Amino acid sequence: MTVARESVLAVLDRISLPDGGTLVSRDLIRALVVEGGAVRFVIEAESPEMARAVEPLRAMAERALLALPGVVSVQAVTTAHGPAAKAPSLKIGQHPTPQPAGPQKVAGIDRIIAVGSGKGGVGKSTVSSNLAVALARQGRRVGLLDADIYGPSQPRMMGVNRRPASPDGKTILPVEAHGVTMMSIGLMLKDDEAVIWRGPMLMGALQQLIGQVDWGRLDVLIVDLPPGTGDIQLTLCQRTQLTGAIVVSTPQDVALLDAKKALDMFRKLGTPVLGLVENMSVYVCPNCGHEAHIFGHGGVAREAERLGVPLLAELPLDLAVREGGDAGRPVAAAEGPLADAYAALARRLVADGMA
Numbered sequence: 001m002t003v004a005r006e007s008v009l010a011v012l013d014r015i016s017l018p019d020g021g022t023l024v025s026r027d028l029i030r031a032l033v034v035e036g037g038a039v040r041f042v043i044e045a046e047s048p049e050m051a052r053a054v055e056p057l058r059a060m061a062e063r064a065l066l067a068l069p070g071v072v073s074v075q076a077v078t079t080a081h082g083p084a085a086k087a088p089s090l091k092i093g094q095h096p097t098p099q100p101a102g103p104q105k106v107a108g109i110d111r112i113i114a115v116g117s118g119k120g121g122v123g124k125s126t127v128s129s130n131l132a133v134a135l136a137r138q139g140r141r142v143g144l145l146d147a148d149i150y151g152p153s154q155p156r157m158m159g160v161n162r163r164p165a166s167p168d169g170k171t172i173l174p175v176e177a178h179g180v181t182m183m184s185i186g187l188m189l190k191d192d193e194a195v196i197w198r199g200p201m202l203m204g205a206l207q208q209l210i211g212q213v214d215w216g217r218l219d220v221l222i223v224d225l226p227p228g229t230g231d232i233q234l235t236l237c238q239r240t241q242l243t244g245a246i247v248v249s250t251p252q253d254v255a256l257l258d259a260k261k262a263l264d265m266f267r268k269l270g271t272p273v274l275g276l277v278e279n280m281s282v283y284v285c286p287n288c289g290h291e292a293h294i295f296g297h298g299g300v301a302r303e304a305e306r307l308g309v310p311l312l313a314e315l316p317l318d319l320a321v322r323e324g325g326d327a328g329r330p331v332a333a334a335e336g337p338l339a340d341a342y343a344a345l346a347r348r349l350v351a352d353g354m355a
């Protein structure tokens with residue numbers, strides 16, 4: 001059954017904004033595609049603040065459209081058009097400015113969760129972006145800071161490539177994607193530009209990304225760390241008051257061995273470990289349903305038990321996760337078992353007061 005574009009617009013025209021008008025009358029709907037029973041569109045807000053305000057309407061619109069006869073799936077994202085993106089005169093990457101000793105609270109941000117891993121490529125950035133999106137879908141005000149300064153992947157994973165504005169050359173205005181306020185050094189660099197900085201420059205850049213970005217009021221800021229136990233991790237844990245850290249690992253021995261080093265680092269720095277996440281836990285063959293433990297089985301659960309920290313989630317290896325990451329559409333923004341797994345992780349953190 002083919003759904004008429006007009007019927008979709010009629011439904012969206014019934015979704016009212018808090019300050020008047022509807023999604024259609026305020027001209028916020030972009031890139032509306034209706035293919036058979038599948039509906040996709042973007043809600044383009046005028047500013048990051050407005051994007052935050054209209055985010056609950058996205059969920060409302062999705063529900064209303066799913067009730068429309070013939071509609072089988074709805075995919076909607078909120079983006080912020082933002083003020084005219086002037087090229088910032090601000091330069092990222094500088095020596096750190098003196099700061100008071102000891103971990104400091106960041107004004108306006110209630111909780112900060114660092115997501116780390118021992119080894120690269122285990123899915124730390126994937127978990128960070130999907131967790132951020134899942135939390136935003138549950139109505140939390142969420143920020144995502146890509147602190148993987150040598151290999152920033154959040155712009156690709158969140159589908160953003162707009163350079164953030166800095167109207168005054170001091171404050172950086174973050175971007176908005178999938179309901180999440182986001183900043184990455186990758187947004188300030190050209191695609192093929194390498195960062196070749198030593199420790200002090202890294203510390204300065206991290207200080208800028210946390211302190212100079214206008215994060216607004218956040219319930220939680222997710223920090224996607226680089227892999228390993230280097231300068232960035234040390235600076236973040238020593239300078240910023242963190243709610244805690246989540247360590248991502250695959251069940252593979254070599255990844256787990258490195259994850260133990262990351263866990264040891266957080267312990268030595270006095271950062272509470274909120275729990276472990278096992279990524280690429282199981283692969284379910286889409287043809288025959290056979291379950292294969294490609295990277296091994298049970299190691300992360302055993303390590304969590306040994307440390308007395310929760311195993312927060314076991315996330316499957318799934319092609320859709322990789323494709324969603326490459327396309328800038330995290331699976332947590334869609335519907336289905338993968339989104340449900342991230343929603344459960346988000347719910348658990350919210351219930352425990354961590355996010």
Ligand SMILES: Nc1ncnc2c1ncn2[C@@H]1O[C@H](COP(=O)(O)OP(=O)(O)OP(=O)(O)O)[C@@H](O)[C@H]1O
Pocket residue numbers: 117119120121122123124125126127148151153226227279280315316317318319320321322323325326
């Ligand atoms: N559960 C999964 N299923 C399928 N592909 C995945 C899964 N998790 C991550 N990937 C893919 O694996 C690759 C590495 O993931 P990701 O970049 O998140 O890892 P990382 O630990 O952050 O790596 P790095 O430290 O190098 O930044 C990406 O292409 C990602 O899409």
